[in-house]
Amino acid sequence: MFDIFEQLKQTFTGESGHGFSGGIHPLQNKRTASQNIITCPLPPLLIHPMKQHIGEACQPLVKIGDHVLRGQKIAKSQGYLSVPIHASTSGKVIKIEDHAIPHPSGLGMPSIFIVPDGLDAADESIHPMPNYRSVDAVELRERIRYAGLAGLGGAVFPTFIKLVQDKQHPIDVVVLNGIECEPWLTNDHQLMLEKSHEIISGMDIIMHMVEAKQGIIAIEDNKPDAALVMQNTLTEMGLDQQIRLQVLPTKYPQGGEKQLIQSLTGKQVPAGRLPIHIGVLSQNVGTSKAIYDAVCLGEPITERVITVSGDALAKPNNMRVRLGTPMRFLLHQCGLESLDDIRLIHGGPMMGELMRSADIPVVKGSNGVLAMWDKSVKQAHHEEEPCIRCGDCGEVCPAGLMPNLLANHCKQEQFDKAEDYNLFDCIECGACSYVCPSHIPLVHYFRFGKGQVAQIRREKTFADESRARSDSRELRIAKENAAKEEKRRVAREKKEARAAEAAKKAAAEAAATESETTSSAEKEEGQP
């Protein structure tokens, strides 16, 4: 019934024999499991927001009226932590202006609007590199950066950044994340069933790039069919020596990078470090497929697979969608006629955001869109009641935090205490809110707290900087003063020296007349 020794060990050491600590088993609701991926038709309008990744926003390269091709770069990256954006079909740029994006802040983002011409003509300027093994890692990395890849699992961290060989931190294991622990979502699942070759080739490219000897494909045991297909493909491709498949017991949030690494290797990524520091690199299966496309087919990222589901949807589907397709169009394809009494969620129910508008486009990080009845969302967001300190939230927290105390500190704006209770180690997985009997929106408080702390830090840096500026000004003034003082001193000394000389002369003259009056000389010596 319950393995007490296992739990005892976990209580005292924070480590469990298998799996990560904490976690929950939410209702799966994977309605679209094992449904073939269908291709969504071209929408009448595509919207490309200038930021679809973590990092800096891009800058448009096209003007209104320009004709673009599929795969043509329409916005260039700015700064290191950024990847370019490509047109997802051929057509005409009709406007560039702010548009809603899936972001909790609800703020808009400059976006390029393209009306497709229906020809879907491709930009052929990048060449496929099917023999990637003979290509230098640096070139591959540049290709992947150019193709605009960012983690398609939802985190959208620019992919090329991770794909680097670091002599100090060689990578032992490449982990392919096929966990898909969010309820409802099945896009990765289906992708593994249909594109196993491409996914595994992508993984092989990664392993080639970072010269890793070993690879692990991680799949949860709620997807036995995907595990079977992947295993067969591995054998078929003759890669089953280097890459092994690991089936893990289903538990949310196993798909979290740090949690998955703990589950697979038993090691925790030390606080403040990256997986690479313990020799692990992980990528999502969708990203791996996109790497294959970019390298072997020479195709930048212009489409992705997304799960369109939810309890209000008549025909849920896994769909291959052009980036930039408005969600409204997508939902319409799945039989949604009216949006009355319906709430839309971008992403999965555990970590996704409620959407403010159905016109939000599909972006690189869109792994799902859920149309839920208002009442079922309301049920989850039940009125908040007082915390009964049951500790359930702490029990399920994969980060080992005490969410109830943490939320209290955030609520009372005691941010230093919140940080002391490791606010920034929270991965916002929502497991705590999920189990809370008092329906306390814990994650909401954490986001609020993090935002406030970031704000305070910014202000503090600003204050520090201006203090440093004024400090340096004072220093400069002090220096100038010192220099002036020095000059004055030198001048004075010179003057004094001259005066002394004059006095000496006078004394000498006086000495000459000493014989005349000794008393007067004594007098003079008496007043130096």
Add this chain to the structure above:
Amino acid sequence: MIFLSSPHQHSGNSIQLTMLSVIIALLPASMVSVYLFGWLAALLITFCISACLLTEYICLKVMQQNMKRLWDGSAALTGLLLALVLPASVPWWMALFACVFAILITKQLYGGLGHNLFNPALAARVVLLISFPLHMTVWIIPMPAEGVLDLYNFSLCFTFFFFGPEAIQQTWDAITMASPLGYVKTELSRGVPVHEALNTYQYSTLNAFIGREAGSLGETSALALLIGGIWLIARRTISWHIPLSYLCTVALLALVFNAINPDLYAPPLFHLLAGGLMLCAFFMATDPVSSPSSSIGKIVFGVGCGVLTWVIRTYGNYPEGAMFAVILMNCAVPLIDYYFRPRVYGKTRKKG
């Protein structure tokens, strides 16, 4: 609700559900109490639950709180728990005092549900014990033991509950007896070794386990409490940390000292089955509000309760120490929460 943070899915757990499960888990013990003490038990349980709900109602009304709180089950649970830790012989006014004290003083004055430092039922019981020590340490002779009082006679019980023993031409001495713990304690103080005291009391482990013993309403049957408690653990309403560490600590201490001097120290099984230990371990110490929230803190809490229980039982003035132990440890909860935090991912355990 406009644009709330994720998650948008919930386990469906609620305060109401939690409280309801605890109430259900207490049903076996309540049934045993009705079997042992007849109408007296039924009357007391109904009375306490109603009195607690009424007090809660008035408090909420006066403080202009949401009336839905009345039905979150916490007040009803307090009433039931309180009834189960009282002796069957308490008169109505004492029960009423306990209920008002539990809800008004221990709970609402501290800020309502979630803010109380002590478990309300337990605190009320301790206050009664201190205020009315005589009443609270004699126990009605339970039914199957051929009592002088017919506990299955409703009108008799009713009169007794509301008007005292004189109204039914009884004296306290005739209808009450000492509990095993109390008896052993008095005998020990007269220099009688433990096993002899148990012999003269005609103590039987089996009786203590199934509950045919003198004691508070719901404390007598270890079996019934175990059924409820294990069910709660199985459905994860409470975690195993507190009950297990609590009971193990008491058993271990008893085992060691009993081995050292069996004349002075009672054996472990006696300790485990006697008095309010089982009830305290499964239902009082695990009260979420007044216990630590981290797993490791819970173990520390349980061990503390165990040590204190054994020490008070062995060296204290009162025969029963479980309630005092839990109340004392409740005071230490903020400290435990501060010093025993779970291990944060990727960090070494940090204390304080």
